[in-house]
Amino acid sequence: MRPTATKGLVAAGVTAAALLATATTAEAAPADKAQVLSSFTQTSASSYNSWASAEANRGAWSAYGFNWSTDYCSSSPDNPFGFPFQKSCQRHDFGYRNYKEMGAFSAHKSRLDSAFYEDLKRVCNRYSGATKSACNSTAWVYYQAVRAFG
Known part of the structure; x- marks a missing residue:
């Protein structure tokens, strides 16, 4: 040549x-994707609120490549007995799917399930008396199902 x-x-x-x-x-x-994912999947109400805000404005988070897909409460009712569990199921899916994609699911599953249960209990706190008890019982069943089968 x-x-x-x-x-x-x-x-x-x-x-x-x-x-x-x-x-x-x-x-x-972004380098802080794992940190942001963790902040969106904690057991606190503030974590849930941060995730809900991000979910409502997904475009602002597109650089992170989060998986926002969901089947809500899978084969269980999204609103059992009229209790609105759909958003709690959606955030639970968000945590499961994103940690699976990162290859870190098993290290976070227990916390994701606990966050799910806390989200459900916050839904139930809107009620009182027998309705609240029924909601909490239903939340417990949903939590046990994801612990066993999730």
Whole structure:
């Protein structure tokens, strides 16, 4: 090969490598993805509220590549006996799906299930008397199901 042709090929290769590195960097999730995921999946009401706000504005979080898909409460009713458990199930799916994609599910499953139960109990706290007791009993059944089968 002639020296000028070699220089041209080297320059083209360097340019292609730089473009590839830029494209890969642009497509990579932010370095704090695991931290943000953790903050969205804690047992507290503030964690639930942060997740709900992000879920309502998914576009603002698109760089993180979160999996927002859900089947809500799977094969169980989303609103058993009229208790609105759908959003709690949705956040539970969010945690399960994203930790599975990160390959860290088993390390977080117990906390995700506990957060689910806390979310359900917060739903039940809207009620009183026998209705609250029925809601809490239903929440307990849902929690035991995800612990055993989730």
